[in-house]
Amino acid sequence: MKITLKVWRQKNKQDAGHFETYQLDNVSPDMSFLEMFDVLNEKLISEGKEPVAFDHDCREGICGMCSMYINGRPHGPLRGVTTCQLHMRSFKDGDTIVVEPWRSTAFPVIKDLTVDRSAFDRIIQAGGYISVNTGSARDANNILVPKENADKAFLAAACIGCGACVAACKNASAMLFVAAKVSQFALLPQGQIERKQRVLNMVKKMDEEGFGNCTNTGACEAECPKGISLENIARMNREYICAALTSEK
Amino acid sequence: MATSPKLDAKIPEGPLQEKWTRYRSTVPLVNPANKRNLEIIVVGTGLAGASAAASLAELGYKVKAFCFQDSARRAHSIAAQGGINAAKNYQNDGDSVYRLFYDTIKGGDYRAREANVYRLAEVSANIIDQCVAQGVPFAREYGGYLSNRSFGGTQVQRTFYAAGQTGQQLLLGAYSALMRQVALGQVQMFARHEMLNIVLIDGKARGIIARNLITGELERHFGHAVILASGGYGNVFYLSTNAMGSNATAIWKAHKKGAFFGNPCFTQIHPTCIPVSGDHQSKLTLMSESLRNDGRIWVPKKLEDAKAIREGRLNPNDIKEEDRDYYLERRYPAFGNLVPRDVASRAAKERCDAGYGVNATGEAVFLDFAYNLKYKYGMMEANRLGIKNPTEQQLKELGRPIVEEKYGNLFDMYKQITGVDPYENPMMIYPAVHYTMGGLWVDYNLMTTVPGLYALGEANFSDHGANRLGASALMQGLADGYFIIPYTIGAYLSNEIRTKPISTNHEAFVQAENEVKDQINRLMSIKGKHTVDHFHKRLGKIMWNKCGMSRNAKGLQEAIQEIRSLREEFWKDVKVPGTDKEFNPELEKAGRVADFLELAELMCIDALHRNESCGGHFREEYQTEDGEALRDDANFSYVAAWEFKELGNWELHKEELKFENIKVAQRSYK
Numbered sequence: 001m002k003i004t005l006k007v008w009r010q011k012n013k014q015d016a017g018h019f020e021t022y023q024l025d026n027v028s029p030d031m032s033f034l035e036m037f038d039v040l041n042e043k044l045i046s047e048g049k050e051p052v053a054f055d056h057d058c059r060e061g062i063c064g065m066c067s068m069y070i071n072g073r074p075h076g077p078l079r080g081v082t083t084c085q086l087h088m089r090s091f092k093d094g095d096t097i098v099v100e101p102w103r104s105t106a107f108p109v110i111k112d113l114t115v116d117r118s119a120f121d122r123i124i125q126a127g128g129y130i131s132v133n134t135g136s137a138r139d140a141n142n143i144l145v146p147k148e149n150a151d152k153a154f155l156a157a158a159c160i161g162c163g164a165c166v167a168a169c170k171n172a173s174a175m176l177f178v179a180a181k182v183s184q185f186a187l188l189p190q191g192q193i194e195r196k197q198r199v200l201n202m203v204k205k206m207d208e209e210g211f212g213n214c215t216n217t218g219a220c221e222a223e224c225p226k227g228i229s230l231e232n233i234a235r236m237n238r239e240y241i242c243a244a245l246t247s248e249k
Numbered sequence: 250m251a252t253s254p255k256l257d258a259k260i261p262e263g264p265l266q267e268k269w270t271r272y273r274s275t276v277p278l279v280n281p282a283n284k285r286n287l288e289i290i291v292v293g294t295g296l297a298g299a300s301a302a303a304s305l306a307e308l309g310y311k312v313k314a315f316c317f318q319d320s321a322r323r324a325h326s327i328a329a330q331g332g333i334n335a336a337k338n339y340q341n342d343g344d345s346v347y348r349l350f351y352d353t354i355k356g357g358d359y360r361a362r363e364a365n366v367y368r369l370a371e372v373s374a375n376i377i378d379q380c381v382a383q384g385v386p387f388a389r390e391y392g393g394y395l396s397n398r399s400f401g402g403t404q405v406q407r408t409f410y411a412a413g414q415t416g417q418q419l420l421l422g423a424y425s426a427l428m429r430q431v432a433l434g435q436v437q438m439f440a441r442h443e444m445l446n447i448v449l450i451d452g453k454a455r456g457i458i459a460r461n462l463i464t465g466e467l468e469r470h471f472g473h474a475v476i477l478a479s480g481g482y483g484n485v486f487y488l489s490t491n492a493m494g495s496n497a498t499a500i501w502k503a504h505k506k507g508a509f510f511g512n513p514c515f516t517q518i519h520p521t522c523i524p525v526s527g528d529h530q531s532k533l534t535l536m537s538e539s540l541r542n543d544g545r546i547w548v549p550k551k552l553e554d555a556k557a558i559r560e561g562r563l564n565p566n567d568i569k570e571e572d573r574d575y576y577l578e579r580r581y582p583a584f585g586n587l588v589p590r591d592v593a594s595r596a597a598k599e600r601c602d603a604g605y606g607v608n609a610t611g612e613a614v615f616l617d618f619a620y621n622l623k624y625k626y627g628m629m630e631a632n633r634l635g636i637k638n639p640t641e642q643q644l645k646e647l648g649r650p651i652v653e654e655k656y657g658n659l660f661d662m663y664k665q666i667t668g669v670d671p672y673e674n675p676m677m678i679y680p681a682v683h684y685t686m687g688g689l690w691v692d693y694n695l696m697t698t699v700p701g702l703y704a705l706g707e708a709n710f711s712d713h714g715a716n717r718l719g720a721s722a723l724m725q726g727l728a729d730g731y732f733i734i735p736y737t738i739g740a741y742l743s744n745e746i747r748t749k750p751i752s753t754n755h756e757a758f759v760q761a762e763n764e765v766k767d768q769i770n771r772l773m774s775i776k777g778k779h780t781v782d783h784f785h786k787r788l789g790k791i792m793w794n795k796c797g798m799s800r801n802a803k804g805l806q807e808a809i810q811e812i813r814s815l816r817e818e819f820w821k822d823v824k825v826p827g828t829d830k831e832f833n834p835e836l837e838k839a840g841r842v843a844d845f846l847e848l849a850e851l852m853c854i855d856a857l858h859r860n861e862s863c864g865g866h867f868r869e870e871y872q873t874e875d876g877e878a879l880r881d882d883a884n885f886s887y888v889a890a891w892e893f894k895e896l897g898n899w900e901l902h903k904e905e906l907k908f909e910n911i912k913v914a915q916r917s918y919k
């Protein structure tokens with residue numbers, strides 16, 4: 001396959017950035033999208049040019065590191081698939097593909113296609129955990145969880161923290177990410193004790209980090225590679241209202 | 250054989266069952282006020298590192314945690330699929346601490362240390378308790394109780410799981426505990442930082458040099474103790490199931506500063522991975538071992554059928570039952586498709602070498618779900634719904650949702666990568682490098698031969714002998730981090746309460762930093778013709794062909810020469826673009842490959858010296874008549890711990906393995 005790539009190049013956070021166009025002549029349909037970038041980088045290096053910086057690690061769709069905005073869509077054209085799991089057989093010979101980084105003020109660009117998503121870590125620090133010290137747990141089967149709840153909690157917990165939901169949202173809202181974590185714990189008996197404080201703290205932190213508001217357009221769910229459902233946002237809203245109304249603080 | 254005086258494993262006295270309890274009751278403690286003044290560096294935030302950092306911080310130590318990814322949550326542990334073992338005996342099927350211990354020692358082909366493995370089995374149950382308390386959403390039965398599945402090398406169901414994403418859920422549990430400590434100010438987190446050297450003062454580990462990967466600045470960090478939980482080194486083979494960034498640099502720099510390297514040649518080749526598709530391939534994808542619960546592995550019985558499949562003239566679904574060779578079930582009736590990984594991998598290679606491979610390259614076998622989908626799950630559902638005499642088509646439709654629930658994400662992944670639907674066609678699989686049992690040698694305290702330097706998780710050599718059982722790496726990583734290091738580090742730090750933090754202006758820091766600078770400057774200044782990947786790929790080929798699934802003396806000798814000349818070439822001709830004072834992934838890779846080029850030589854030296862076959866180390870010269878690994882207990886029942894002298898020169902030290910609680914036998918899964 002012959003592919004034309006228009007890739008966002010930005011030297012560092014301060015740089016204004018611009019698109020560069022590259023041609024690749026020998027793309028195999030079996031290559032993953034990132035393997036195509038490997039080939040591009042090999043080529044750029046041997047031509048004495050700077051390779052394109054992009055984040056990736058597991059290349060199995062689970063670490064959440066890869067983050068390319070492909071033809072106007074985070075993680076590209078397929079539903080439920082991360083950039084690293086996207087294969088060139090999803091494109092046609094002669095295609096032009098535009099590749100950009102996630103765009104959001106809360107995710108500043110580090111270089112080229114690499115962005116800083118540490119805001120997500122800080123949201124988790126605000127309450128995305130159950131406060132249990134090592135060693136104090138009771139026997140696991142003393143905590144029973146209805147299968148249905150366990151399954152739902154698992155589906156919410158499957159979020160890989162990639163940030164595609166933010167990139168997809170016209171308001172750059174992080175609601176889906178935060179709601180996934182809040183839901184996971186709200187659905188489990190272990191999460192009940194800190195339930196109210198958790199949602200209040202996490203939402204507060206989300207706002208402080210500069211993520212936008214949710215206006216229910218649903219782009220996040222459509223682009224989420226892990227199929228995290230909008231139901232979680234509804235649940236978080238209920239959790240939030242309930243917590244805000246009854247909070248003693 | 251006597252153990253080298255340089256290797257004191259510090260195994261506590263007393264009967265096996267009491268060692269750990271006694272140890273915990275008598276190990277010196279550090280009081281809470283002193284803990285606040287003691288600083289610990291943890292390199293790595295995978296299961297081992299995150300659990301250690303969080304637990305130590307909870308105890309009150311001041312912790313600094315490092316990872317090279319952009320977030321602690323992205324460590325390679327996130328990719329673990331199938332599950333985690335624990336001797337809970339929730340299934341009432343005869344499991345016990347002893348049985349888990351026994352299975353692990355036997356699975357490791359009698360090359361692991363009894364006391365460590367027993368302790369691992371003992372704490373395994375606590376891990377599940379801890380994770381559930383953290384809110385890890387393990388799979389459950391309708392009654393709300395935890396569900397289990399079986400893994401290879403065992404006859405009980407002791408594996409806990411969260412669909413095919415167990416590692417993700419466990420890591421997010423440990424990560425959340427870690428983030429809680431960051432919020433409390435007990436842990437300082439350094440993401441996008443790579444440790445590039447260790448600092449020794451008066452022979453003790455006292456800190457690290459790390460590179461800020463965004464700015465390229467080098468930083469000096471002091472610690473009263475340093476813990477390496479930096480994962481395995483399977484990427485020395487270039488193609489492996491590991492994440493792209495997984496590397497040996499942390500342990501290799503420590504090795505060169507005096508930490509002995511244990512059993513470097515023990516590598517696990519996983520039998521069920523998606524076969525290589527072409528030269529562009531950057532990594533291999535595992536299809537979880539849990540698939541072997543329900544998938545049956547086969548190749549055609551007739552050579553002409555295999556050939557026809559390879560040439561695309563025959564659909565495997567059309568091959569009649571009696572013309573299929575379920576070779577694992579045939580050769581190992583007692584364990585069938587659930588034999589340990591090394592055994593399953595070699596059996597696949599044997600069939601493919603004999604001409605029965607089923608893809609274009611001839612290096613693939615089938616993993617087929619059709620049978621269980623229909624006759625196990627389909628039938629179960631038919632019975633449940635009271636459907637009498639269901640048709641084949643009905644069985645297929647009834648079974649599919651159950652298989653989807655159990656393995657859905659894995660099936661989707663397979664389809665995504667290969668473009669083939671595994672619900673309709675058997676999957677194709679082939680063995681690939683997956684895990685390294687070798688690693689830094691550690692004693693019972695998990696301390697390396699450098700005082701104050703610890704190694705946890707896949708980075709150490711400890712518990713899996715010559716072959717790791719499935720679902721045991723997650724168990725080991727979390728055991729090390731949650732339940733072992735919090736105790737054992739006290740034995741060392743109780744003697745350090747008077748040590749004031751050492752200034753990072755100390756000459757040892759300056760010197761360690763200069764070593765790093767020198768290496769970076771050298772790499773940047775070569776400006777050669779070939780990229781880092783070019784060398785990495787060539788190294789991988791040498792290792793896979795000559796130090797891979799089977800090895801022989803001649804090949805290993807050749808490999809050592811080839812690695813040496815490749816290394817020379819690398820240092821003359823590698824091309825690293827950009828500068829070192831910026832975000833530069835090529836420079837990161839170059840440093841890692843430089844270390845792989847040294848480690849690879851030691852792996853071959855180790856493989857060459859071990860004149861026996863055991864577990865994943867298969868020397869063609871040493872096999873039984875029916876092609877099984879032939880151990881030599883009289884001469885090789887030891888851990889090989891290598892001391893670095895200079896490049897190309899290592900000294901071997903032996904730790905004798907004594908089996909007092911288990912009868913050593915030829916491993917049989919027949």
Ligand SMILES: Cc1cc2nc3c(=O)[nH]c(=O)nc-3n(C[C@H](O)[C@H](O)[C@H](O)COP(=O)(O)OP(=O)(O)OC[C@H]3O[C@@H](n4cnc5c(N)ncnc54)[C@H](O)[C@@H]3O)c2cc1C
Nearest residue numbers: 293294295296297317326331332444480706707720722723
């Ligand atoms: C695809 C796959 C599936 C698996 N499935 C299972 C399974 O089902 N069950 C099971 O028991 N095991 C499984 N394993 C094995 C298991 O996942 C690993 O052995 C285990 O997760 C290793 O954990 P760890 O904490 O030791 O290291 P890792 O998770 O590899 O973490 C290493 C950490 O060290 C950091 N690091 C490394 N070098 C440096 C450096 N120089 N400076 C700073 N930081 C550094 C990294 O950033 C990372 O945070 C699987 C492995 C793979 C590849």
Ligand code: SF4
Nearest residue numbers: 159160162163165224
């Ligand atoms: S909710 Fe989906 S898109 Fe958002 S971070 Fe999680 S996995 Fe990524």
Ligand code: FES
Nearest residue numbers: 057059064066084
């Ligand atoms: S590289 Fe890990 S999710 Fe894509």
